[in-house]
Amino acid sequence: MRYLVTGGAGFVGSHVVLALLDSGHEVTVIDDLSTGHRAAIPTGVPFYQIDLNNYEATYEIVAREHWDGVLHFAALSVVGDSIKNPFHYLRHNYCIAVNLIQACAENGVKKIVFSSTAALFGGNTQTTPIHEATEIHPGSPYGESKFIIERVLHWADTLYGLHSARLRYFNAAGADMLGRAGEDHRPETHLIPLTIDAALGRRPALELFGTDYPTKDGTCIRDYVHVMDLADAHIRVLEQLDRRSVTYNIGNGRGYSNMEVIESVERASGKKIPWNPAARRKGDPAILVADSTTLRKETGWQPQYSKLDDIIESALNWRIRHPDGYSM
Structure with missing residues (x-):
């Protein structure tokens, strides 16, 4: 299978790229390298340095060839920074996601895996553990931006048949067990x-x-979940998307x-x-x-x-x- 990965030079995205390659798939990466690292992309993997805010460039890559699915990791993701810069987070994360989702819907892509977050529940301090039916109450503009995108994906499925996996990560941590990738945020906040x-x-x-x-x-x-276990979850949910859209919380419990x-x-x-x-x-x-x-x-x-x-x-x-x- 052939998959397009946005944000594939970032922490989680780079580990998912490795898991896809290890599973025998072909992978192409899009990243603007604003927070990701070119060196995190394995040698030989096709790479396009594109800002997803550029709809024409995003559309051109999606339309260029057939993709069996798209995995979307690109986003601003620091909770504290989103408190300080709420409109920047809301605008940026929404716009790049809508550009990508529209390009997928209009070019016949049938599967998209979305990197969502437990921050959807950040304002809900009464419930633990948190399951998918727990009331969504974002405690930050970052969490709110992810919830808005989940709703966009709902309509992309309803109107275009674009099946999505909305994966609500808890705390991704660790590094590839073979030492091929790890965590390198600048500045580091984890x-x-x-x-x-x-x-x-x-x-x-x-x-x-x-x-x-x-x-x-x-x-x-x-709740800390190893990044390679998280990557494994992405491989597994791709099969679910043959039939329907799904929403999953991912953590160790x-x-x-x-x-x-x-x-x-x-x-x-x-x-x-x-x-x-x-x-x-x-x-x-x-x-x-x-x-x-x-x-x-x-x-x-x-x-x-x-x-x-x-x-x-x-x-x-x-x-x-x-x-x-x-x-x-």
């Missing part, structure tokens, strides 16, 4: 790579945003606190992590844990790297081998 860099002496003391949450140790609790992340990195690295308490960030709920029962039942998906220590060990190994990320 807790696990920040904690690893603190352990390696590559950054000052870690800031823990909020130590007074109603949790066992006062810090936020999150177990939450770990920020303090537990620190303790796990300390075990893996053998280093004591320096950290300081900091004020809560707007848009951060106390607990976000997934109920992925539907995904498991309908696709047979089972995470292979569900232990936090395994996730962190893979991320640490990649960082040690690539201290400057994808920079050479």
Whole structure:
């Protein structure tokens, strides 16, 4: 099969590209490289540096040849930044998605996998674990932008027969177990790579945003899913799209606190992590844990790297081998 991947130079997208290649598929990548890395795209994979805000360029690539499906990862994705720049996030994420979805619908593409988010539920602090029927209540413009796109996909299916998988990730983490790809955001905002860099002496003391949450140790609790398990879910849901559109939450179903992340990195690295308490960030709920029962039942998906220590060990190994990320 032949798949077009947008945002394939980013963290999750690059790992899904590897999973598609490992499964014997042909892959073409679109990325504007604003946050992704050219070096994250495997040698030999066709690549187009395109801004999806450019509808004509997007349409031309989609129309150029037959695609068995499109996987859409390109987006602005930092919750805190979306609080500071709400209209930029809402406009950008919506526009690039609508451009892509329209191009797919008008060129006969029948499958699209959409990188959605648990941030759809970020304002719902009463429900845990969170399943697909949980009330959507975005706690940030980022989450809101993803929900709006899910509605666009609904209409693309209803009016054009474009089947979509709306995959609501919880916290993607870790790195390819063969060391081919890893996490390299600039600036980095995710807790696990920040904690690893603190352990390696590559950054000052870690800031823990909020130590007074109603949790066992006062810090936020999150559901971490290994990025290669997440990639495996994408491969599995493509088969579901032969018949219908689907919506799945993807997580391990177990939450770990920020303090537990620190303790796990300390075990893996053998280093004591320096950290300081900091004020809560707007848009951060106390607990976000997934109920992925539907995904498991309908696709047979089972995470292979569900232990936090395994996730962190893979991320640490990649960082040690690539201290400057994808920079050479």
